[in-house]
Amino acid sequence: MPDIHVVRKDNRHLYEAYFDPYFRLRHEIYVKQRKWMALERPDGREIDQFDTEEAVYLFCIDNNQLIGAMRAVPTLMPTLMSELFPYLNIRGPVQRHDVYELSRIFVIPERRGEHAGPRIDMLLLTAIMEYGLSTGLTGFSIVLESWWLPRFERCGWKAHPLGVPHMMDGMSVLAVLVDCDEGTWTTLCSQIGLSRPVLTWRGLAGVNRRSLPDISTRVQPTAQQAQ
Ligand code: COA
Numbered sequence: 753m754p755d756i757h758v759v760r761k762d763n764r765h766l767y768e769a770y771f772d773p774y775f776r777l778r779h780e781i782y783v784k785q786r787k788w789m790a791l792e793r794p795d796g797r798e799i800d801q802f803d804t805e806e807a808v809y810l811f812c813i814d815n816n817q818l819i820g821a822m823r824a825v826p827t828l829m830p831t832l833m834s835e836l837f838p839y840l841n842i843r844g845p846v847q848r849h850d851v852y853e854l855s856r857i858f859v860i861p862e863r864r865g866e867h868a869g870p871r872i873d874m875l876l877l878t879a880i881m882e883y884g885l886s887t888g889l890t891g892f893s894i895v896l897e898s899w900w901l902p903r904f905e906r907c908g909w910k911a912h913p914l915g916v917p918h919m920m921d922g923m924s925v926l927a928v929l930v931d932c933d934e935g936t937w938t939t940l941c942s943q944i945g946l947s948r949p950v951l952t953w954r955g956l957a958g959v960n961r962r963s964l965p966d967i968s969t970r971v972q973p974t975a976q977q978a979q
Contacts, residue, residue, distance in 0.1 A: 753869050754814035755952045756879040761805045763955030770811055770818050775799050777818065781858050788921075802832060808852070810879050810951075812859075812872055820859040820872045822880055824852040824892070832895050833927055840927035842915040846893040851929070853893045854880065870944040877907060878940040879950050884932035886951070886961045891929050898924040908939040934965050941967045 759767045778798035782788045791798050802825050812820035825831050827846050831853040834845045859872040866872060884892065904911045910931040917926040947968045
């Protein structure tokens, strides 16, 4: 199984070699493949104003290759929702120390829809819950396309809409707040057959982490992977 690494400002130096491929992959996937042309950059590296020192990245690494990732940004800082899409949130901006905004989840095309082990996207969704629980978060805000909602429903993510969907460039997009709680994490671990936490915290021994519930006895080993 690939490793999911927590990368933050305190240990970023250990992952410097991955950042150039990471930003190039984002350009390849979001600009070239998904045609989100507003993100196009002449140097072929998709970096935006939310890639600050405070951003937290989950890097899914297999045999030294980055095969998937996700970004989390504190909502006390500017976010996609507050700066670019404020009209999606009719309740006003989410600005809370215990809520991070998720964005830029991707899996490289050749590793999507895998069934030989936990799917990489499911691993990332499980890993970010683990990160949130470990660091005292209670939720994640997300601007997303509405096709995520049935996927969240299937994997047990509880997503609360913050406004109504808007059509943008042919996509139905909305803002949600997702609960970060032990029940969601343990259910996901059970679904994908994990009996222990998945995150690698290399170089982050100084981070104060909360203890997680014991999941070693809750797993129902099954070949069936959550879709
Ligand atoms: N529009 C609508 N549905 C989509 C979709 C899109 N752009 N991308 C994925 N899906 C849904 C579909 O239901 C798809 O089912 P299908 O096989 O019947 O088309 C299902 O997700 C499976 O997607 P797939 O890409 O095969 O694999 P995955 O589940 O392993 O990975 C993603 C899902 C989103 C991680 C992967 O598709 C990806 O990296 N996409 C590019 C990055 C991206 O768009 N991220 C989301 C916005 S930040």
